[in-house]
Amino acid sequence: MKLRILSSAPGISTTDVYGQSFSLSSLKGSKVLLSFMRFAGCPVCNLRVHELLKQSEAFAKKNIKVVLVYESSRENMLAYLQEDKFPITFLTDPENTFYKAYGVEKSWSKFLSSFFNGALAKVIKGQKLFVKKPSNDGSVNRMGADFLLDENGKISIAHYANFMGDDLPIQTILGK
Secondary structure (H helix, E strand, O other), rough: OOOOOOOOOOOOEEEEOOOOEHHHHHHHOEEEEEEEEEOOOHHHHHHHHHHHOHHHHHHHHOOOOEEEEEOOOHHHHHHHHHOOOOOOOOEEEOHHHHHHHHHOEEEEHHHHHHHHHHHHHHHHHHHHHHOOOOOOOOOEEEEHHHEOOOOOOEEEEEOOOOOOOOOOOHHHHOOO
16 A cells, blocks of 8 residues: 555654664654665665765755665675765665555566666666675565655655656755
């Protein structure tokens, strides 16, 4: 079931990849970009992380917190992130609890259509950006989703990917 604009975002309470307590409700007062990725070894997701990191300063100016959810294990995410610290919160959900709550789907047909929508170029670009590629420990046919939450935790934008790499544009996130 896909979530709708103006509905309250389902709660997320967990620990981040570094073992720190995290609650989505603790971010009230800030806008939140909540993105559901595939897994740590996904080159298309790696490319997207690099795109988001380039916008860190712009997000901070607009009071936008970035939270990324992965199907990967905590161990695989730590291998992906290595010793680096980022202005992004990384969460793991190998049981797909949060994916289900947000209606983030798996689809073989959308996965296959990805290659007619520029996915191969993104795979190549994202592959080159890995410092050390972690293992693939998620669903290959997982489609991503992006949710922009307002300061009260309401969904202002719900973007469900139609193909791999179909992300909410940065300009839309920044309100440009």
